[in-house]
Amino acid sequence: MLTVYAYKGCDTCRQALKWLKEHGVPHEVKAIRETPPTAEELLMAVNAYQGDLRPLFNTSGGDYRELGLKDKLPTMTTREAVDLLSGNGNLVKRPFVIGDGVVLVGFKADVWEKALR
Template sequence: MDVLLLEYPKCSTCKRAKRWLDERGVNYADRDIVADNPTADELARWVEASGLPVRRFFNTSGRLYRELGVKARLDGGMTNEEAVQLLSTDGMLVKRPLLIVDGTPTIPGFREDAWSQALALD
């Protein structure tokens, strides 16, 4: 199983998620979402593989999300391609932590039940 964790090292939820993975003995590659922001191609693949709307990949509680008026832009008809391009411009726009298992993301954010299911820990 190939496991990638995209996280922001200063984020308390990301720290909690890493601790949770470590306690369960999950081997994963760790990637700083700001220093190594996901590309538009990666994001497009992950959004499609997840089956979730692209808006679920936005960090809606972030300062940058509010400053850029992303909610209004999404509500105003921003296309998936435009949204993915915007997400790829700054890691602080991306919902974190993001767990990618064998190329497919779980629900963006840390949800123990979804992560357990994606990692076949149940």
């Protein structure tokens, strides 16, 4: 079963959850701010994105800007980035979806269709 880390105030998350429901994809929802993805889940995502950390970050969020991550991210180690993300759900791009052999970050219907059908 898929785990969907989402924020109830996020339009993109609502669209993604609606898509999952309409397509009959079983899933559980976790509140990303209160329960961020684990370090293990984030490491799976790093591997899925061939080591690229940037897609995992909510680059339009206030926390990202306040922490100056635009400049810091290029020099961060994977461990530093994963520790930061697993400790602050506001920094994780949402929705963040993980399941058996599937890692999805953000919502694009065509990408989800390919990955989940």
